[in-house]
Amino acid sequence: MNIKQLMIERIASGLKRKSLTSCSQWAEAYRIMPKPFEGPWRWTHHPWLREMHDSKAEKNVGKKAAQMGFTEWALNMTFFKIDVEGVSCLYVLPTDGNAGEFSAGRFDPALEVSPHLQGLFSHVKNVGHKRAGQYSLYVRGSRSRSELKSIPCGFLVFDELDEMMQKNIPLALERASGQTKSQVLMISTPTIDKFGIAKEFDETTKEHFFFICPHCGKLIELTFPECLVITGEVINDPNLRESYYQCPDCKIKLDNTTKINWLSTGRFVPEFSDRDARGFTINQMYSSADAGSPYKMAIAALKAKLDPTDATEFYNSKLGLTYTADGARVTDSNLLECQGNFTKGSGHARIVTMGVDVGKFLHIEIDEWILPASKTPGVDVNDEAKVRLLYEGTCIDFESLDTFMRQYGVLGCVVDRHPETRAAYQFATRFWNSVLLCMYGRGLYGKQVQMGSNEEHTITVDRTSWLDLSLGRFRNHTISLPLDLSVDYREHIKEPIRVYGRDADGNPTGKYVSAGPDHFAHARNYAEIALILALSLGTNQNIQKVF
Numbered sequence: 001m002n003i004k005q006l007m008i009e010r011i012a013s014g015l016k017r018k019s020l021t022s023c024s025q026w027a028e029a030y031r032i033m034p035k036p037f038e039g040p041w042r043w044t045h046h047p048w049l050r051e052m053h054d055s056k057a058e059k060n061v062g063k064k065a066a067q068m069g070f071t072e073w074a075l076n077m078t079f080f081k082i083d084v085e086g087v088s089c090l091y092v093l094p095t096d097g098n099a100g101e102f103s104a105g106r107f108d109p110a111l112e113v114s115p116h117l118q119g120l121f122s123h124v125k126n127v128g129h130k131r132a133g134q135y136s137l138y139v140r141g142s143r144s145r146s147e148l149k150s151i152p153c154g155f156l157v158f159d160e161l162d163e164m165m166q167k168n169i170p171l172a173l174e175r176a177s178g179q180t181k182s183q184v185l186m187i188s189t190p191t192i193d194k195f196g197i198a199k200e201f202d203e204t205t206k207e208h209f210f211f212i213c214p215h216c217g218k219l220i221e222l223t224f225p226e227c228l229v230i231t232g233e234v235i236n237d238p239n240l241r242e243s244y245y246q247c248p249d250c251k252i253k254l255d256n257t258t259k260i261n262w263l264s265t266g267r268f269v270p271e272f273s274d275r276d277a278r279g280f281t282i283n284q285m286y287s288s289a290d291a292g293s294p295y296k297m298a299i300a301a302l303k304a305k306l307d308p309t310d311a312t313e314f315y316n317s318k319l320g321l322t323y324t325a326d327g328a329r330v331t332d333s334n335l336l337e338c339q340g341n342f343t344k345g346s347g348h349a350r351i352v353t354m355g356v357d358v359g360k361f362l363h364i365e366i367d368e369w370i371l372p373a374s375k376t377p378g379v380d381v382n383d384e385a386k387v388r389l390l391y392e393g394t395c396i397d398f399e400s401l402d403t404f405m406r407q408y409g410v411l412g413c414v415v416d417r418h419p420e421t422r423a424a425y426q427f428a429t430r431f432w433n434s435v436l437l438c439m440y441g442r443g444l445y446g447k448q449v450q451m452g453s454n455e456e457h458t459i460t461v462d463r464t465s466w467l468d469l470s471l472g473r474f475r476n477h478t479i480s481l482p483l484d485l486s487v488d489y490r491e492h493i494k495e496p497i498r499v500y501g502r503d504a505d506g507n508p509t510g511k512y513v514s515a516g517p518d519h520f521a522h523a524r525n526y527a528e529i530a531l532i533l534a535l536s537l538g539t540n541q542n543i544q545k546v547f
Helices: 003-019 023-030 048-053 070-083 096-112 115-120 166-176 196-201 238-242 256-263 294-304 308-318 332-337 399-407 421-430 463-476 487-494 519-538
Strands: 059-064 089-093 129-132 135-141 155-159 183-188 207-212 244-246 267-270 278-282 352-358 362-370 386-395 412-416 435-440 449-451 458-461 497-502 508-513
Touching (some): 059 070, 089 096, 089 166, 096 135, 196 278, 238 294, 294 308, 308 497, 362 399, 386 519, 412 421, 421 435, 435 519, 463 519, 487 519
Parallel strands (some): 059 183, 155 183, 435 458
Antiparallel strands (some): 352 362
């Protein structure tokens, strides 16, 4: 090819790019997809994505079921911003590991099948920084504050918002504050109410995808359970394969084999039309993939009735809805059932512990313990003990904790090590051997305790396992509460919700998520952990031998 011809083609390519004034046009022109929907980008199997691509709102929120094309939407928006609008972008994922997986599993394959994208990016080997001429794509995990600083960009993507370090999200949002024009896109499968993507979505237009029923002509939405007819009662019932979707109005069967036809009439319908931020949500019943078939959805729905992990997966990943399993959080009824006939500060026994959670204030719980006459072999002492809450409240500094230690005769105290590490350490040294600084760690199982050196005064435990025990007392009535319990204490204790899931090997897992302040819940947890410290002092045993 001669220089003249090369110049003509480059000018033509530039003119074509400039004529693409919307992200949907850009995707049709340049995005090539791998299997299962191999070939140039089309809207046939994901018609809901077109309107999302062309949203001009400064903030767009996608509350989604899994595998509904939302990450491809985010990718296309990112490529369009860099290629056509000349904007540097920041793509945030939950962890640095996710950032590496994104580069290898999403970014690189997109370039491999698209000649245009190959020509757009000049430097791609750096996992966290992709160069396209004078513009950049930064890929970052949410856990490191330092990695989110000093990155000026006009377009931000938060992919799987609910899995992120929530306190670092405002820091990432600041990256666009210096731009004359910016846009933010947040997407995630939801977990619990008033948290993460559910909280963000509630502040938007809250748009649902409707389509025209091919039978009655009404504008309808596929919802559960109204639109899923399950033709069996157990998972291995052969009749289950006859399950089908139906119109919620006329109740006539919707032929799943022609799904792409009746969904082609669809459009988003907002619940609120006077809000600046746009929010989009859709469930997996709309999917043209096998996972969206009535049969597979019916199986998932039946499994959800049997196991909280499967129920969480069904509501979060299949339906794109929040879900709280029965018994996953402390309720008002639980608190009322644990109420005793005494007030705070009245009387105490020999074994007293204190837990302190550190935030803007120090949140304190002081407990007295009632132990069984004899310990059952093989059973942890915490499992057999009962607790009476002596005091809960706040103070402003660690020096004030000295008074509580002496007034209540605290034998063992566990304190949140972060964020006031120095002040917490000084407090521990004032009460040598009676105070430990606690960190929640990974790689620990059950109520396993990992001790630091005597000089460090540290202890590391598994967060979920200990919260299961300390908050479980409100459900099994092994804690007695005073009549004058504060409102804040009640609200904080109710805040943590146990969320169920599966690890990479498919094994059930659990973790606690809080949408609001939960300081007293952690003070309760630290006071629980402190029992092993109190007993090791009271019986001259090493902490590891208390169990």
